[in-house]
Amino acid sequence: MTYCVAVTTEKGLVFVSDSRTNAGIDNVSTYSKMHRFESGSDRRFVLLSAGNLATTQGVVQQLNKDIEQYAPLNLMTLAGISDAAEYIGNINVRQEEKHTTSGVNYEASFIIGGQIAGSSSEIYLVYPQGNYITTSAYTPYLQIGEGKYGKTIMDRILTPDLSLETAALCAMISMDSTMNSNMTVGPPIEVSMYPADSFSLDRYYCFDEHSEYLRELRRSWDRNLKEAFNRMPPIAWATNWDEQQNTQ
Amino acid sequence: MTYCVAVTTEKGLVFVSDSRTNAGIDNVSTYSKMHRFESGSDRRFVLLSAGNLATTQGVVQQLNKDIEQYAPLNLMTLAGISDAAEYIGNINVRQEEKHTTSGVNYEASFIIGGQIAGSSSEIYLVYPQGNYITTSAYTPYLQIGEGKYGKTIMDRILTPDLSLETAALCAMISMDSTMNSNMTVGPPIEVSMYPADSFSLDRYYCFDEHSEYLRELRRSWDRNLKEAFNRMPPIAWATNWDEQQNTQ
Numbered sequence: 245m246t247y248c249v250a251v252t253t254e255k256g257l258v259f260v261s262d263s264r265t266n267a268g269i270d271n272v273s274t275y276s277k278m279h280r281f282e283s284g285s286d287r288r289f290v291l292l293s294a295g296n297l298a299t300t301q302g303v304v305q306q307l308n309k310d311i312e313q314y315a316p317l318n319l320m321t322l323a324g325i326s327d328a329a330e331y332i333g334n335i336n337v338r339q340e341e342k343h344t345t346s347g348v349n350y351e352a353s354f355i356i357g358g359q360i361a362g363s364s365s366e367i368y369l370v371y372p373q374g375n376y377i378t379t380s381a382y383t384p385y386l387q388i389g390e391g392k393y394g395k396t397i398m399d400r401i402l403t404p405d406l407s408l409e410t411a412a413l414c415a416m417i418s419m420d421s422t423m424n425s426n427m428t429v430g431p432p433i434e435v436s437m438y439p440a441d442s443f444s445l446d447r448y449y450c451f452d453e454h455s456e457y458l459r460e461l462r463r464s465w466d467r468n469l470k471e472a473f474n475r476m477p478p479i480a481w482a483t484n485w486d487e488q489q490n491t492q
Numbered sequence: 493m494t495y496c497v498a499v500t501t502e503k504g505l506v507f508v509s510d511s512r513t514n515a516g517i518d519n520v521s522t523y524s525k526m527h528r529f530e531s532g533s534d535r536r537f538v539l540l541s542a543g544n545l546a547t548t549q550g551v552v553q554q555l556n557k558d559i560e561q562y563a564p565l566n567l568m569t570l571a572g573i574s575d576a577a578e579y580i581g582n583i584n585v586r587q588e589e590k591h592t593t594s595g596v597n598y599e600a601s602f603i604i605g606g607q608i609a610g611s612s613s614e615i616y617l618v619y620p621q622g623n624y625i626t627t628s629a630y631t632p633y634l635q636i637g638e639g640k641y642g643k644t645i646m647d648r649i650l651t652p653d654l655s656l657e658t659a660a661l662c663a664m665i666s667m668d669s670t671m672n673s674n675m676t677v678g679p680p681i682e683v684s685m686y687p688a689d690s691f692s693l694d695r696y697y698c699f700d701e702h703s704e705y706l707r708e709l710r711r712s713w714d715r716n717l718k719e720a721f722n723r724m725p726p727i728a729w730a731t732n733w734d735e736q737q738n739t740q
Contacts, residue, residue, distance in 0.1 A: 392640035396669045400717055413727050421644045457727070468720035469648055475716050479661050479705070 245428035246389030248277055248292035249418060250355045250367040251411045252379050253404050256440040257357050257365050259290045260415040262389075262423070264430040265297050278434040279304050280445050281311070283320045286361035288445050289328065290436050294389035295352030295372065302339040303332065303352065325366040326378070328356050333374030340372060353388040358438065365440050385415075393425045394418030408437050417465050424462070431458060493676035494637030496525055496540035497666060498603045498615040499659045500627050501652050504688040505605050505613050507538045508663040510637075510671070512678040513545050526682040527552050528693050529559070531568045534609040536693050537576065538684050542637035543600030543620065550587040551580065551600065573614040574626070576604050581622030588620060601636040606686065613688050633663075641673045642666030656685050668710050679706060 248261040261277040275297065281289040291307070293300035310318035322328050332354055340350045357367035369386040370376045379386060384404050387395065394417075401414045412435060422429050430453070437447040451458050496509040509525040523545065529537040539555070541548035558566035570576050580602055588598045605615035617634040618624045627634060632652050635643065642665075649662045660683060670677045678701070685695040699706050 392673070393644050395673050396641050396644065397717070397721075399673055400714060401721055409726055413724060414721065416727065417721070417724070425640070425643050425647055460725075464724055465720075466648060468723050469645070469717075472713075472716035472720040473645075473649055473662065473665070476661060476665070476712055477708075478657055479664065 245426060246277060246294040247391065247394060247419060247422045247426075247429045248294055248355060248388045249385060249391070249394065249398070249415050250290075250292060250357050251385045251398075251402060251415055252357070252365065252367050253384060253406050253408065253411050254440070255406075255408045255411075256442070257290070257359075257367060257436075257438040258408060258412045258415050259292060259355070259357065259434075259436040259438075260412070260419050261292050261434050262419065262429045263432045263434065264428060266428050267297075269428070272428075274432065276432075276434060278436060279307075280436065280448070281307070281319050281358075282445055283311070285443055287320065287358065288438065288443055289319055289325075289356060289358035290438065290445065291332070292355040292388060293352060294354075296340075296350045298343070299336070299339045299350050299352040300354075302342070303335050303354070306335050306339070307332070322360070324360055324363055325356065325358060325368060326376070328358075329368035329370050329376040329378075332356055333370045333376055336370060336372065337374040355386050355388055359440070359443065361443070365438060390422060390426055390429055394422040397421060408439060412437055416461060420458070420462050420465060431455065433458065493674060494525060494542040495639065495642060495667060495670045495674075495677045496542055496603060496636045497633060497639070497642065497646070497663050498538075498540060498605050499633045499646075499650060499663055500605070500613065500615050501632060501654050501656065501659050502688070503654075503656045503659075504690070505538070505607075505615060505684075505686040506656060506660045506663055507540055507603070507605060507682075507684040507686075508660070508667050509540050509682050510667065510677045511680045511682065512676060514676050515545075517676070520676075522680065524680075524682060526684060527555075528684065528696070529555070529567050529606075530693055531559075533691055535568065535606065536686065536691055537567055537573075537604060537606035538686065538693065539580070540603040540636060541600060542602075544588075544598045546591075547584070547587045547598050547600040548602075550590070551583050551602070554583050554587070555580070570608070572608055572611055573604065573606060573616060574624070576606075577616035577618050577624035577626075580604055581618045581624055584618060584620065585622040603634050603636055607688070607691065609691070613686060638670060638674055638677055642670040645669060656687060660685055664709060665713050668706070668713060672710070679703065681706065 251258040265275045266272045279291040351372035354370040359365040432452045435449045499506040513523045514520045527539040599620035602618040607613040680700045683697045
């Protein structure tokens with residue numbers, strides 16, 4: 245499996261992805277799922293990928309080929325991030341269809357985010373069917389892959405006014421929760437932070453399986469979560485919080 | 493969807509279930525998913541159900557019919573909780589097969605727990621295929637339905653030495669996290685606590701949608717979780733926690 249998440253705030257974008265790929269539980273490999281594209285000073289993109297590895301590699305190769313061959317439509321000629329989502333969706337559907345006769349699932353999903361000069365920074369989720377969605381003020385994040393374990397903390401914490409550092413910390417805790425509950429999501433963990441209007445992808449970090457920071461993150465969150473639990477008022481069963489039914 | 497969870501500790505068993513049933517998002521109803529069976533003083537059972545409503549109702553009706561008709565094999569004649577799991581699995585498969593010709597999914601899952609005199613209290617998860625599993629010291633809980641949102645808190649908190657009250661609080665937070673992230677899981681929330689060797693199902697509680705306790709639980713957990721997040725050390729990007737790669 246895979247877990248990738250992107251967050252948009254007023255301060256810019258955050259991208260976090262794991263690197264574990266598996267075809268069956270005994271065939272586990274490590275592949276980066278974060279791909280960065282840049283050209284000149286007017287546009288920066290980060291692409292996160294989930295799903296069939298042949299399909300995601302095929303899509304990324306096609307994106308690079310279109311740039312190298314100066315195709316009329318490529319990431320460097322598009323007018324907006326939503327156009328990039330449409331373009332990636334079309335390539336994705338074509339890649340998936342290449343092998344569909346065999347009946348196996350070759351689906352892939354992507355998150356494309358970044359900024360093109362003249363517009364705000366944005367993120368889009370591209371589905372296997374080629375259609376796509378973006379965020380809202382109430383849902384400032386997008387997930388692909390195994391998103392449920394890491395959703396609860398983001399639903400509680402993320403708001404559009406957070407700093408990039410706070411949003412990144414929340415996304416990292418979301419990643420840690422997912423790794424803690426699902427063995428098929430694992431390091432290296434890649435993080436990209438894109439400050440709005442910076443047109444710089446310099447803030448890129450990679451934490452491998454020996455990372456002291458990942459260990460400290462888990463220890464701290466585990467400790468803080470247990471303290472939070474221990475500070476909860478006990479369930480006041482006996483004192484009639486509610487009309488307690490006893491149907492015996 | 494559904495979320496049901498059962499926890500076993502040295503002190504006994506805890507069962508928590510939601511009551512929302514939906515066939516499509518515009519066809520939402522309320523049904524109890526917690527069924528209690530008792531007879532004389534030598535056995536007590538709690539059954540939690542998830543999946544196709546016709547199948548789960550058919551299974552529960554058959555369990556009751558077998559008891560009423562003094563069938564050779566029924567919940568009141570079985571020697572152990574694992575025998576109950578086997579028996580319920582067989583009934584479940586038969587109920588599912590009644591309608592499988594139409595190609596629709598009629599699968600259901602169950603958690604059966606309780607105690608029979610002479611043995612310890614136990615819980616088992618019965619799959620749609622009729623097979624079943626129990627808990628371990630490392631995994632003292634079982635879930636059916638939409639379990640992923642509520643798994644992370646239980647993975648962090650639950651250990652076999654917890655009091656029933658603490659285990660119940662953890663299961664309730666797990667339920668709250670699930671309801672917060674998934675609209676198809678909802679109140680009334682039913683809770684049964686079975687103190688080991690008590691042979692009593694008296695500790696039963698039901699919290700409906702107007703429950704002040706459910707509201708207070710959500711407020712408290714939301715506040716404590718945000719405090720836990722705010723006490724996290726910031727990500728020390730700049731101070732070389734790790735070898736930070738910057739492949740630009």
